Amino acid sequence: MLDIATSPLLRGAKHAFLGRAGGVSEGIYRGLNIGLGSDDDRDVIMENRRRATEGVLPGSELVTVHQIHSAEVVTVTAPLSLDQRPLADAMVTDRPNLLLGILTADCVPVLFLDSSARVIGAAHAGWKGALAGVTNNVIGAMEKLGADRDNIACAIGPCIAQASYEVDAAFRDRFLEADAANDRFFAAGRPGHFQFDIEDYVAALLQGAGISRVDKLGLDTYADEDRYYSYRRSCHCGEAGYGRQISLIGLAV
Secondary structure: OOOEEOOHHHOOOEEEEEOOOOOOEOHHHOEOOOOOOOOOOHHHHHHHHHHHHHHHOOOOEEEOOEOOOOOOEEEOOOOOOHHHOOEOOEEEEOOOOEEEEEEEOOOEEEEEEEOOOOEEEEEEEOHHHHHHOHHHHHHHHHHHOOOOHHHEEEEEOOEOOHHHOEEEHHHHHHHHHHOHHHHHHEEEOOOOEEEEOHHHHHHHHHHHOOOOEEEEOOOEOOOOOOOOOOHHHHHHOOOOOOOOEEEEEEOOO
């Protein structure tokens, strides 16, 4: 059985924030590993992708990009070749039966929906992409397809929580240079370090862009090893690799 988390704000679209349950990967990748960048067996990953797709929007075409921690957004009008995925970290579409998929393993997955205009978006908002404006770029790309930001709802899926996300002073300084008000997302930690609330930071970016309906699921990828993959946890455990979970949104025909 797939582990599917959903948001009431996105009921107008088929969507899911998937965990690692229900897949066929083994070892350190045990479960529903979708990460083509991992050393997991490609055939196994493809079966996991198939299971994820059929479990959320049967018969649809799964679309993913080659994520590079950027603010780049692509508008999708047709299925994309798996081996020629564009370099980007977000997608938007108004076409039915295209299932947009974002891979994460601590970074923030954000799903977007304007149910009136039937326009959707999905973003991989790691700290670099979030700071560079990936969420704002998704909203702009959705508007070009006819969406109205007053009608857009967003849900933030499983990501590393503040209690699990220790950063150094130099990391914090990047955010303070962008906006001194970002200090509120950093709690004091051990000497010279801070605990960063990336979920609240991304939510604030969305709200600052005029999105009034934002759902934070509050699921910690680092702390819940049985449920989610985590890059940082795998590093702390000295593992040779790490899996990626997928967040999906699509419009039914």
